[in-house]
Amino acid sequence: MTVHAYAAVVAGGPLEPYEYEPGPLGPNEVDVRVTHSGICHTDVGMIDDDWGISRFPVVAGHETVGVVEAVGDAVDQGQVAVGQRVGVGAVAGACFSCEWCLGGRQHLCPHKDNLVQRGDRGGFAHHVRASDWRYVLPVPDEIPSAQAAPLLCAGTTVFPPLLEHGVRPVDRVAVVGIGGLGHLAIQFLAKWGCEVTAISTTPDKEADARRFGATGFIATREPGALRAAAGSFDFILSTVSADLPWDEYLDALRPQGTLCVVGVPSSPIAVGPLNLLPAEKTVVGGVTGTPLRTRQMLEFAARHGIRTEVETYPVAQIEQAVDRVRHGRARYRAVLEL
Template identity: 70%
Template sequence: MKVQAYAAHEPGGPLRPHEYEAGPLGPHEVEVRVTHGGICHTDIDVIDDAWGLSRYPVVAGHEAIGVVAAVGDAVDASVLPVGRRVGVGAIAGSCFRCEWCLSGRTNLCPHQDWPVLRGDRGGFAGHVRAGDWRHVQPIPDGMRSEHAAPLLCAGTTVFSPMLDNQVLPTHRVAVVGIGGLGHLAIQFLAKWGCAVTAISTTSAKRADAERFGATGFIASGEPGVLREAAGSFDFVLSTVPADLPWDDYLAILRPQGRLCLAGVPARPVTFGPLSLVPGAKTITGGIAGSATQTRQMLDFAAHHGIRPEVELFPAAEIEAAVERVRRGNARYRAVVEF
């Protein structure tokens, strides 16, 4: 079938209408007619070829919501009937044969299907194809499609570290950054039962952080405030792609505390060994959740009324939406309606 999409034809170039032939549907694949697509900063990196991996023309997008249009012969049609509202997120397939898949950790599979990295057939299109139906997520009733879209990447990326790091409701936690990921992390952790402190460079987003559920706030740009918070937190989730003073952030952890990086710093993370070893502290990475974790996240969000704040754009304004995300001006996620 012919797919109508929006593609960049050169690094950093504008998105223009683009058509490609999708080919026959594989046995485990699902064709989804897209109605809404979130814009993640990773999409900007793919459009701009920030990693040197993009193949042009690039069709980005990995937060797609729509309805099932067709399924492969091996798909359980009782689970994903044609017409069902679903989402295709950051991970759209895995092998289901390796040790990671067989233990439920599909997000660690070395053979994942990442539409955003594939680059040529992403969700900025009328249709998107998932490599395996078991990664296609039914959307809970009552959740608006424009709210569901950002949850398929930003939502699962901040929710899965809560599970992987065994965060408890009794834990004192901090979220670094009040942006596309951070504003969701605060909501999830607050509804999880944690006492949440938001950390931002200035106090400009204090009111927003409190509205999302934070009960504490640290303006990290003020002299000495991080030192005053030493030994305060069991878990710190960094959602910013920034080079932070890592020794200071390790210092705000309690013994055996964990610093989780869901945002990817631009340069190597460096710290003194005495910041880590005496308190048996841990630095770990936070990634998009497994198929099961993503489903749990959607159910948790639906049950507790957790919603991203979004700016909604018509498809004709997709370039303006992309530019708003590129400049860091979206509050707090941009979503395109196709």
């Protein structure tokens, strides 16, 4: 089988047709014919080599939905079968033998298969190969494929912290950033039963935030707006890839509150010890979830009508779609139709 993909051959370069031979199918591997592929800021970062780790040619993409075409001999076909609609997301496999995998924490596996870091084997392609069938997840019938694709990264980034950090329906929470991750986080938290405040730099997205389920809104460029929220929240989820006034966000927490950072700031996170220690506050990071957490997220989204707001593009417009994500113009996720 020849895989037809779209690759950048130099940093920041255009995405050009690219072909490769994936080789024989391994016992735990699954080939999926891709119908939809989401475009994440991480994809743009790999295309542009923002972190100096890209290996060219780069076939980006790590939010894929499609149909199973072939499975390896060791695949549990009661779970993954030819013809099934499935998703392959940010992680496509793990070792399942290290202490983290054996403890059910595959998201911490040092050998996990990060789809976007494979070089020329990513999801901007007509086929993608998962290295382990346990990362090939059925998509609930209630969720259209274009809306499901971004859930496989954005959704499984913002949903697991609710479980891992004990967010309760009675909690007052805030979501920083109303973008690809934030608009999903607001929906999850509102359906979780929380009182949700959206935080953005300007009031431009307030109407959207309230439509997604927020009952409060803070525009941080309004003088004193964030300081006025001191002591307000049990949990704050930061979804923005930006440096923030971290001490002001710690001040906005109640005692024993948690600030969870899932966006990637460009500079070190620095906080004053007296803003952290006396009230036993916590600063934590987050990454995409385990296969179990991703399954739970998809089921929760299907049950509660949580939907990604997407712009869809035929693959012939891949450059236009990537450029909208590069400049932060997508509302709220861009998805390729292959």
